[in-house]
Amino acid sequence: MTVQQPIAVIGGGSFGTAIANLLAENGQAVHLWMRDPEQAEAIRSNRENPRYLKGVRILDGVQPTSDLPATLAACELVFVALPSSALRQALQPVCEALTGKMLVSTTKGIEAQSFKLMSQILEEIAPDARIGVLSGPNLAREVAEHALTASVIASEDEALCRKVQETLHGRTFRVYASRDRFGVELGGALKNVYAIMSGMAAALGMGENTKSMLITRALAEMTRFAVNLGANPMTFLGLAGVGDLIVTCSSPKSRNYQVGHALGEGLSLENAVGRIGEVAEGVNTIKVLKAKADELQVYMPLVTGLHAILFEGRTLEQVIEALMSGEPKTDVDFISASGF
Ligand SMILES: NC(=O)C1=CN([C@@H]2O[C@H](COP(=O)(O)OP(=O)(O)OC[C@H]3O[C@@H](n4cnc5c(N)ncnc54)[C@H](OP(=O)(O)O)[C@@H]3O)[C@@H](O)[C@H]2O)C=CC1
Ligand SMILES: O=C(CO)COP(=O)(O)O
The missing domain is CATH 1.10.1040.10 (N-(1-d-carboxylethyl)-l-norvaline Dehydrogenase; domain 2)
Structure with missing residues (x-):
């Protein structure tokens, strides 16, 4: 029997938490990384993220953690759900651990000085990673509360698109694929x-x-x-x-x-x-x-x-x-x- 690899979600805000729960609902083991160890501990004990998704039960398959190197070492597929102002600063120090990973940005912003989109920053700090973007009409609370929802995984890497569809597509969340990463990401930011x-x-x-x-x-x-x-x-x-x-x-x-x-x-x-x-x-x-x-x-x-x-x-x-x-x-x- 093959042992299933866990999936990482980087960012313990409203969208990271919602995506982590969806993955867990589909039977995936999820490492949900957040910078604050006390927040991670509180979510582990109470199975709720009251600051960002009050009233939503965090499933047992979601393991909150504040150990970023360990999270990246354990996971091949990594969803990034950080604010655009934090993404580079949070991931640059661990860029070597991103080599060869499948990195999927869910962040809808543009870097101030460079006008770079978040997947372009990921590409820059991790040139050997495989890159995708998840975007669409996806209000975090509605996703978490199982409103019927659709999203788009965009990448030229078809295997990455398939992997994201397999892991994230579920009872209430449909995932469409696109090859137009730039257009999909720009739409979400604008x-x-x-x-x-x-x-x-x-x-x-x-x-x-x-x-x-x-x-x-x-x-x-x-x-x-x-x-x-x-x-x-x-x-x-x-x-x-x-x-x-x-x-x-x-x-x-x-x-x-x-x-x-x-x-x-x-x-x-x-x-x-x-x-x-x-x-x-x-x-x-x-x-x-x-x-x-x-x-x-x-x-x-x-x-x-x-x-x-x-x-x-x-x-x-x-x-x-x-x-x-x-x-x-x-x-x-x-x-x-x-x-x-
Ligand atoms: N919410 C939504 O409906 C959706 C959001 N998105 C996109 O996802 C991205 C994240 O948004 P969302 O989850 O809503 O944001 P939230 O405001 O809900 O949460 C922000 C999260 O980022 C963390 N954070 C902030 N700064 C840093 C940093 N320097 N290092 C590490 N962690 C940091 C916060 O941690 P702390 O609590 O410690 O400050 C918190 O966990 C945005 O680009 C947004 O546009 C995309 C689709 C839907
Ligand atoms: O991107 C979103 C819905 O798709 C979330 O929008 P807000 O960041 O304005 O809450």
């Missing part, structure tokens, strides 16, 4: 910015027409940007593009949406972020995205508007006025313009 805007619009009591316009123009804008970077626009019609955009822009469970809602209620950015107490990646993404869009001269009026409100002292009224009085444009312009 949509967070528009979720902040949608939360703001909801707090201000804007109508359903407005919410729909916002989501659709967000899709146009993020696709236009992605095409400019060489991504395939068709990926943005899938789960990791429009799918994730819809869920994050419509759900009060999204932390990015919550930050936007708090801003719409009149809180400062600092207080809005502090009130959530979990990572809202869109706050950092908006800065790097605005700088990159300016550099590439990609037309992104929504990003420009949100940036002006958050960091340039403009009022929402001024930004809405500018957006609505802009020169009329063509509806679906981003696919034909790319030559795809």
